[in-house]
Amino acid sequence: MTNIHDIARISGYSVATVSRVINHRPYVSEPVRQAVLKVVRQLDYVPNAVARDLSAGRTMSIGVVTPMREHPYFTELTHALTQAAFARGYHVVLLPSQYDASLEKRYLEQLRRQAYDGLIFTSHTMALAQMVPYQKYGPVVICHDPGAVDLPAAYSDRGETYLEGYRWLKAHGAKQVGTFLPRAPKRSATAAAMVAAYQTVFGRAPAPELLVEDVMAPASGYAAAAKLAAVGVDGIFTNGDDIAANAWRYYQDHQLPEPLLVGQEAQLSGRLLKLPTIDHHFQQVGKLAIALATGELTGQHAVASTFMAP
Template sequence: MATIKDVSKLAGVSVATVSRYLNKNGYVSKEAGETIAEVIEKLNYRPNNIARSLAGMKTATIGLMVPDILNPFFPELARAIEDAANDYGYTVMLCNTDNDSAKEQKYIDTLLHKQVDGIIISSYGIKPEHLSSLQKQSIPVILIDNVFSSDSVVSLTVENERGGELAVEHLLERGCSKIAHICGPLSITSSRERTAGFENASRGTDWFTPSLIGYSDFTVHGGYTAMLELLSIHPDLDGIFASNDLMAAGALKALQESGKNVPRDVKVIGFDGIGLEMMTPELSTIAQPISELGKTAMDSLMGLIRKESDILTDQVFPVTLIAKQSTMTN
């Protein structure tokens, strides 16, 4: 098995130069970098990450914590993060937490044991004490879709409240006169913000009442049961804004089983913009920039890992209305 000394000897450079090239830390001339790359490929050299970590160097590994890998939003996000990580020469350890706080702590302990260089957390059950334990270990962290105002951790979110307003405005423009909302768990920042957007756009109308808000858990089944309950209270509703696309899919199923035609009788819009092209009718949605979120998360984390960014600020990304068949006019 080739060693770093073999690479330096064949490339005609010092071991320190090869090390700087591998770690992307410090100056390496373009010519030397090209030569080292050729030698690495020729020798099929692979850095010993365990040895590197014991020597106080980077392991070129990060952790990614998500709450539910069955929700298509998170595989899309993970793919974007992995693509960006690959460009940096990093690998990603995926941790599916199932919204379980104890499981999240177990994953954090495992990632610390594996000596990852940083962690991206897009998990709803994460608690301030989890973040504190990481900060004590000097592990760089980026949060996605969650905010802890009391902690000095960078958060990447989207315009959730504005997205809720856009959804209601779109349904009103399409002729709806009584709109209900299927809300996600109120313990989740994004869910609360989307519901606030719904309330902002609905208050002042002659049809709004708090009973038009149903509560669910960001799953297809949750959307299905919440939709049936809303129909039992408001059989005359003609518009639905679901706080994510999976709940919207469940709502569509419940409406169809209840004899409601979508979009003729009830128009439905979701939130996230995940790939649900096979759904009939195709779902209108408020789309998040998932790829941009993932890439920015990885870029920001690398800035922290390399200590290139002393101060990073929270970022809020815009959302986009995508109108499809589920909100078509009659």
């Protein structure tokens, strides 16, 4: 494969001069530039983009660590991240983690070895404090509120809309309210925020039987509804409109009185069923996260979610 040493040998100019011509640098006379370019054309030389980017201290790639779950939080946020990265000329490398801390650590080590210009964690298992030391190798961005931990972050501020969702259920007469959670509250900032909002609105912690965990894929709403139907709820705060639609289908299939339902993610299914829902504005979150990962922004940026009643 042709390289700049071949061009230098054939053209008779130094490697440094050839490099200046290829990289459009100054301090090369026009006759010399044309002579070098003539050899470049003869040899059909194409610069190695990867090597050039690395020599400039960048890879033009952003790693996006995701559990690769079916929940719209991951699919819509990943789509937004990809769009924002491509608009800046960056590639996105999807890094599936399945909430495996050892894989998350491996991706951070790859950042240390300059495999990416930055890493974005859509969700994670590792403690935030373990990520902080890797900041010296490139931005490590998270997509939830980091609290007191000094990490760049872009996330939806969901607290007020979770309160609005439970208040809506309470105002419409729901007394026995169940909640679908993505993971256990001690492992998920989202789940913890939902439980905290329930406690604020109802003045007590939710009974364990009113919480259904690991509700991620839309179809899981059906089985989760079966668990709450056995308890006898009259309202359910779900974690996705498609999930809520499958919960509604369970009650329809079993000819049971439908509980009040609150969705999330502002999906078409929610509009068709005329459910109250929450728009977490993932497009904005994705743009901010990419700007942090590329170094255009620093700090922590929250985007306020929007509660939408039918």
